[in-house]
Amino acid sequence: MANDHIDLTVEPGEVHALLGENGAGKSTLMNQLYGLLQPDEGEILVDGEARTFRSPRDAIAAGIGMVHQHFMLVPVFTVAENIALGAEKTRAGFLDRRRARREVLEVSARYGLPVDPDAVVENLPVGAQQRVEIVKALTRDVDLLILDEPTAVLTPQETEELLAVMRGLCDAGKSIVFITHKLKEVKAIADRITVIRRGQTVGTASPDTPEDELAALMVGRAVTLEVSKEHAKPGREVLTIAGLCVDDDRGVRAVDGVDLEIRAGEVLGIAGVQGNGQTELVEAVMGLREALTGTIKVDNEDLTGMTTKQILRSGIGYVPEDRSLDGVVKEFSVAENLVLDQYDRPPYGNAFRLNPAAIDAAARERVEQFDIRTSSPGSAVSTLSGGNQQKVVVAREMSRPLRLFIAAQPTRGVDVGSIEFIHGRIVHERDVGTAVLVVSSELDEVVALADRIAVMYRGRILAIVPPTTPREELGLLMAGITGPNAASVAPAAGSEDKGTK
Amino acid sequence: MSTDGPVDAPVAEAAPPPPAAPPKEESDSFLSHFLHNLWAANTVTVTLLSIVLAAIVGAVLIVLSDPAVLDTFSYITARPSDAFTSSWTVVSNAYADLFKGAIVDPSTITAWANGSGTWRQVFFPISETLTYAAPLVFTGLSVALAFRGGLFNIGGQGQAIIGTITAGLAGFLLPLPPVIHLIAALAAGALGGMLWGFVPGILKARTGAHEVIVTIMLNYTANLFLSWLILQKGIQQPGRSDAISKTVDSSATLPSFGGELRANLGIVLAVLATAGVAWLLNRSAFGFELRAVGANPPAARTAGMSVAKTYTLLMMTAGGLAGLGGATQVLGTAHALTTQVAGNIGFDGLLVALLGRNRPWGTLAAALLFGALRAGGNRMQSYSGISLELVTVLQALIVIFIAAPALVKTIFHLRAARTARLGASMAKGW
Numbered sequence: 001m002a003n004d005h006i007d008l009t010v011e012p013g014e015v016h017a018l019l020g021e022n023g024a025g026k027s028t029l030m031n032q033l034y035g036l037l038q039p040d041e042g043e044i045l046v047d048g049e050a051r052t053f054r055s056p057r058d059a060i061a062a063g064i065g066m067v068h069q070h071f072m073l074v075p076v077f078t079v080a081e082n083i084a085l086g087a088e089k090t091r092a093g094f095l096d097r098r099r100a101r102r103e104v105l106e107v108s109a110r111y112g113l114p115v116d117p118d119a120v121v122e123n124l125p126v127g128a129q130q131r132v133e134i135v136k137a138l139t140r141d142v143d144l145l146i147l148d149e150p151t152a153v154l155t156p157q158e159t160e161e162l163l164a165v166m167r168g169l170c171d172a173g174k175s176i177v178f179i180t181h182k183l184k185e186v187k188a189i190a191d192r193i194t195v196i197r198r199g200q201t202v203g204t205a206s207p208d209t210p211e212d213e214l215a216a217l218m219v220g221r222a223v224t225l226e227v228s229k230e231h232a233k234p235g236r237e238v239l240t241i242a243g244l245c246v247d248d249d250r251g252v253r254a255v256d257g258v259d260l261e262i263r264a265g266e267v268l269g270i271a272g273v274q275g276n277g278q279t280e281l282v283e284a285v286m287g288l289r290e291a292l293t294g295t296i297k298v299d300n301e302d303l304t305g306m307t308t309k310q311i312l313r314s315g316i317g318y319v320p321e322d323r324s325l326d327g328v329v330k331e332f333s334v335a336e337n338l339v340l341d342q343y344d345r346p347p348y349g350n351a352f353r354l355n356p357a358a359i360d361a362a363a364r365e366r367v368e369q370f371d372i373r374t375s376s377p378g379s380a381v382s383t384l385s386g387g388n389q390q391k392v393v394v395a396r397e398m399s400r401p402l403r404l405f406i407a408a409q410p411t412r413g414v415d416v417g418s419i420e421f422i423h424g425r426i427v428h429e430r431d432v433g434t435a436v437l438v439v440s441s442e443l444d445e446v447v448a449l450a451d452r453i454a455v456m457y458r459g460r461i462l463a464i465v466p467p468t469t470p471r472e473e474l475g476l477l478m479a480g481i482t483g484p485n486a487a488s489v490a491p492a493a494g495s496e497d498k499g500t501k
Numbered sequence: 502m503s504t505d506g507p508v509d510a511p512v513a514e515a516a517p518p519p520p521a522a523p524p525k526e527e528s529d530s531f532l533s534h535f536l537h538n539l540w541a542a543n544t545v546t547v548t549l550l551s552i553v554l555a556a557i558v559g560a561v562l563i564v565l566s567d568p569a570v571l572d573t574f575s576y577i578t579a580r581p582s583d584a585f586t587s588s589w590t591v592v593s594n595a596y597a598d599l600f601k602g603a604i605v606d607p608s609t610i611t612a613w614a615n616g617s618g619t620w621r622q623v624f625f626p627i628s629e630t631l632t633y634a635a636p637l638v639f640t641g642l643s644v645a646l647a648f649r650g651g652l653f654n655i656g657g658q659g660q661a662i663i664g665t666i667t668a669g670l671a672g673f674l675l676p677l678p679p680v681i682h683l684i685a686a687l688a689a690g691a692l693g694g695m696l697w698g699f700v701p702g703i704l705k706a707r708t709g710a711h712e713v714i715v716t717i718m719l720n721y722t723a724n725l726f727l728s729w730l731i732l733q734k735g736i737q738q739p740g741r742s743d744a745i746s747k748t749v750d751s752s753a754t755l756p757s758f759g760g761e762l763r764a765n766l767g768i769v770l771a772v773l774a775t776a777g778v779a780w781l782l783n784r785s786a787f788g789f790e791l792r793a794v795g796a797n798p799p800a801a802r803t804a805g806m807s808v809a810k811t812y813t814l815l816m817m818t819a820g821g822l823a824g825l826g827g828a829t830q831v832l833g834t835a836h837a838l839t840t841q842v843a844g845n846i847g848f849d850g851l852l853v854a855l856l857g858r859n860r861p862w863g864t865l866a867a868a869l870l871f872g873a874l875r876a877g878g879n880r881m882q883s884y885s886g887i888s889l890e891l892v893t894v895l896q897a898l899i900v901i902f903i904a905a906p907a908l909v910k911t912i913f914h915l916r917a918a919r920t921a922r923l924g925a926s927m928a929k930g931w
Contacts, residue, residue: 288803309805318803326803331796340793341804344786353785 003028004199005042010144010175015166017190018179019218021387021415025199026179027069030146033177034066035059065137066146071129075122079115080104083136107138112168127158134165138174145169146177151185152413157273163189181218181415183211184444219417229427232451235264236299238435239285239404244294246277246284254280256459258294262404267426267436269450269467272478274441277459279321282408282439286318287311298404312341317397321408321439323386327393330382334374335363337381338396362399370395371421387418394422398429405429408439423449443474544858547909551902552870554909559895560592563887567591595885599892602880603630603873621760626876628764632834634872635764636661638771639826640850641857641864642778643694647819648859649782650811651795656701656716658847659723660694660820664827666727667693669838670736672749672831682752687770687828694824695817697723702816706809712816720847724840731838738837746838755833767829772865774822779861781818791815823847852900871896 003025010016020026031037033044035053043050046062053059056066073082084100091099104117113131121129130150137145147166151159166176166189180186186193186207193205195217203217215223239262246255254277262268270278283289285296287308296303303311312318320326328337339348339359347358363377372391374384381389390411397405407426411419426449430436440446446453447467454464455477462477564570570591573583601607605626612618640657647654654660668690677685701715730736731746738745757765782788793801794811802808827843835842853871857863878892902909909915 286803307805307807308802309807312805320803322799325797326799329793329797329800332793336789340800343789349786349789351786354789356784 003032003039006196006199006201008194008201010177011192012143012175013170013173014191015170015176015178015189017186017193018177018196019181019183019186019193019214020196021181021218021385021417024196024218026196027148028199029196030066030148030177030179033059033064034146060140060142063141063143064146065140065142065144067130067133067137067148067150069149069152071133073121073129073132075120077121078117079119079121079124079132079135080117082121082132083117083139087140103139104135107135111135111138111165111172113138113165125158127154127161130154130158130162131165138169142174144175144177146179148179149181149413150178151180151182159185183214183416186214187211215416219415223416223420227423227427227448230431232266232430234266234451235433237261238264238298239437240295240297240300241281241285242295242297244281244284244296245292246280246289247292248280254459255284258456258459258461260454260461262435262437264403264435265430265433266451267430267438267449269446269453270437270439270456271443271446271453271474272441272456276456278439278441278456279408280459281456282318282321282406282437285311285406285437286316309341313345315401315403317400317402317405319390319393319397319407319410321412323390323393323413328381328389331380333363333378334367334372334381334384334392335359335377337392338363338366338377338399340396342396342400366395366399370425385415387414390414390422391418394425398425402429402434404435404437406437406439409441410438411440411442411445443471443478447471447474546915547906548856548858548903550909550913550915551899554902554912555895555898556596558898559891560596562891562894563592563595564588566887566891591885595881595887595891598881598884599874599877601877602626602884603877619760621758621762624758625761626880628758628762629876629879630869630873631764631768632872633875634868635767635771635833636826636830636844636846637849637853637868637871638768638865639774639829640823640846641853641868642774642861643819643822643826644850644854645857645859645861645864646778646782646791646822647815648854649795650791650815651798652705652712652812652815652819654698654701654716654816654819654823655713655851656697656719656820656847657823657826657850658843658845659716659720660697660823661827661830661847661850662720662723662727662843663693663697664690664824665831665835665838665842666723666730666827667824668828669746669749669831669842672753673747675753677752679752682750683755683832686749686753686832687825690824690828690832691821692824694827695821697824698816698818698820699813702813702820705816706812727838727842728840731840736838744840748837749832753832754836755829757833763834765829765833767833770825770829771868774825775861775865778822782861787811787814823850826850849896852896855900856903 006025006029008016008018008029018026018029028037032039033053035056035058038052038054044053045051046064051058051062053062059066074085077085080097080100083104084095084097089096089099101117104115107113108115113135115128115131115135119128121132124132134145150162154162163185166178169176170191178186178190190207193207193209193214194201195203195205195214197218197220202220205214205217212223239260241258241260244255244258245253248254256277258277258281260268270281272278280289284291285303287303287306287310291304294304298314298316301314303314306314324330329340332340336343336359339362342348343354343359344351347355348362349355349359360377366372367374367377370391372384372395373388381392384392390413394407394410405426410422410426414422423445426436426438438446438449450467452464453467453469453474455462455474457478457480462480462482465474465477570584570587573587577584603626605623609618609622609625613620613623640661643657643660644654668686671686671689672682675682675685697719700719701710701712704710704715705712728744731744736746738747755765755767755770757763780788782792790801790806790811793804793806794808794815798808801811826846830844830846831838831842849871853867854864856867856870857865874892874895878889881887881891882889
């Protein structure tokens with residue numbers, strides 16, 4: 001049972017946050033509200049009137065709109081076409097494009113949501129695509145807007161913009177249900193908070209509730225949001241990067257002369273707004289992207305020119321930033337994913353054959369050790385929640401002796417309980433003497449984990465600072481402002497990367 | 502017809518108003534649980550029902566194509582019994598012949614029992630089925646294996662043709678002792694197919710050229726090469742002016758069961774190949790790689806696998822299988838190269854793989870079904886006078902119903918199940 005007798009009331013003009021871990025039943029609840037699922041018991045009242053929603057059409061008619069976590073847009077259509085889709089207005093039998101365009105412009109002006117009606121959706125950044133989804137819902141004249149984990153895919157700036165948009169919508173009298181598991185955002189925007197755990201409402205809170213209290217409510221036990229760790233004891237130099245230049249997929253220089261070294265037993269965190277070359281830097285180290293110039297050495301062994309397999313085999317663990325694309329094969333079982341890069345090595349197998357017994361035994365051990373919540377090691381990874389999928393990746397990469405551990409966005413789309421666990425594991429890996437590189441667009445995560453923070457901006461390392469550096473200073477560095485007097489420069493220097501019209 | 506029973510079953514079982522609701526109070530007993538699962542839209546049920554539906558549509562076509570029966574429909578209001586009896590007779594005779602030609606003809610058993618017939622006559626239909634099925638198993642496996650690795654191998658036909666050529670050439674050009682000659686000819690067939698698979702594989706890996714386009718073009722190339730080759734001196738059968746090659750040496754032919762039984766070692770090899778492919782997919786390191794690459798290439802690459810190498814090896818393996826299919830055709834049944842030696846086995850392999858859900862043993866079963874339809878169709882044509890094309894129509898209908906599972910589910914009111922996404926499997930190739 002995903003929902004067990006839940007009560008929820010949303011007032012007009014409020015942002016109602018629905019807080020809960022992955023798999024707590026938030027999306028199930030909202031899918032019922034949007035007519036995608038039918039409740040077995042209980043009723044839905046809209047303006048005091050009981051309604052049944054057999055399909056999203058009914059829900060929209062009742063004034064309920066939803067923006068899904070995964071956007072429901074046609075990538076090759078323009079913004080106006082996407083918005084007209086499903087409610088096409090025709091004139092003399094032809095699609096009335098002009099009217100669709102006008103509607104888009106009207107709505108986007110009224111609610112302060114800048115979208116270009118003629119842009120093709122696939123060329124838009126994620127944040128802009130999300131605005132298209134919101135505009136689409138608004139053109140259907142909805143009073144209640146459901147946003148399902150809207151910030152999971154956004155950069156910090158885009159998140160800020162979204163929160164401002166939400167505020168504006170509420171001022172215009174719309175109600176918003178904001179589904180999330182990010183405590184900071186809830187506190188920043190919500191008027192009321194309902195916490196759901198295992199399909200049940202466990203409490204309603206006001207936004208003044210302290211974060212750890214909310215987290216405890218959500219997870220069902222006290223959670224440490226701070227990462228507890230001792231001082232690092234840096235040893236020998238493990239990873240040495242010198243003069244590294246890397247191009248991105250479009251052939252634009254993404255990493256521009258990076259020098260970096262990481263010692264055994266320390267965590268180097270790379271902070272920066274996403275799209276400043278962090279991805280390409282890590283991919284170059286892993287042999288997934290060609291290094292144009294420069295050297296990448298691990299214990300004085302040059303990695304450039306080695307295949308990814310050789311690099312992984314040389315004692316380097318890698319958690320890729322895009323879990324569902326690069327991290328796991330969703331159709332594969334948990335057990336298979338746990339040996340995805342070790343399947344042809346003893347004891348799991350050799351160059352010719354696999355050893356299913358050994359794979360299975362190892363999987364049981366890892367599932368236990370890393371607290372992976374799955375019905376069995378044989379079930380497909382796609383059946384697991386995001387946090388548990390990430391634990392599979394982390395477990396796989398940590399289950400062999402490592403010299404260097406690289407984690408890119410290790411807790412993106414992961415619930416609080418799993419974040420705590422994964423952070424603990426990363427610190428443990430450091431303590432046993434592995435050099436650790438953490439890349440994250442969440443500044444909190446970098447500050448919590450890192451012993452030294454390298455701030456990356458437009459392919460360069462601007463500065464390497466201790467984690468005790470004030471947030472404001474880090475924020476300015478991330479915006480590309482280095483000099484002490486540069487604070488007067490507009491802090492929107494990263495705007496080029498957003499590419500929004 | 503045969504649909505009446507099963508259609509009524511779930512309705513009777515469930516509470517009257519919502520026929521789709523699962524019967525809760527009955528779910529205790531094993532039998533009702535079994536029926537419940539049977540009627541959920543799992544792949545096996547959908548496959549079987551597709552076959553049933555195809556048979557029904559086929560029956561309609563049989564009636565429509567028989568002028569004598571159609572005449573009885575002109576006075577159906579006056580004497581409906583005529584129309585129904587004659588329709589029933591023609592359809593039941595046709596399907597009875599299909600069965601007798603594919604599985605067993607009961608009269609031959611009686612004949613054998615009272616001494617007027619031989620055991621060979623009893624096993625003749627099965628032998629025909631196996632003969633037609635054997636090459637399809639190979640080409641079906643070729644398509645299925647490639648598909649599991651994310652590649653859509655349309656080139657089974659071309660690979661099979663090259664397989665017939667290399668196997669045939671080895672069969673009548675190499676002077677070798679018996680067993681070794683056969684092994685050499687089979688190996689030549691596999692190698693020829695591998696070569697024809699290697700080209701699209703390496704092009705895909707190196708340049709990203711779409712394997713569908715490349716393999717289609719290679720089908721034409723293989724076909725035309727065969728037409729040219731068999732007219733060359735030293736290849737063409739001496740004393741013949743038409744397009745036929747020399748006959749394969751008896752030392753290189755696949756031994757058959759003798760007499761009129763054409764079934765040969767090919768079907769045994771096909772079963773072994775199925776077991777081999779099943780092992781390769783599920784138990785081998787290469788199978789792990791190809792499944793990972795097929796499901797999620799970026800993740801496979803991130804985990805250190807070489808996607809390019811996997812594509813190349815996979816197309817070679819798939820080509821080798823199709824080539825073996827061609828080899829069994831020329832060494833087992835045809836014994837000489839003609840322009841039509843490979844028939845349609847490559848394209849039928851696509852259908853067989855689709856019907857078998859791209860799983861090795863499923864593909865084997867599907868190939869047997871197609872072989873049976875073909876063998877039975879021959880008898881249906883000569884005894885009931887129904888065109889062999891009807892069998893092709895039946896095959897096509899089965900595949901259409903399989904490819905449109907939603908249609909089958911609607912017709913039979915199947916409960917939605919998680920395994921419902923069947924038709925999507927083939928569309929993914931593009």
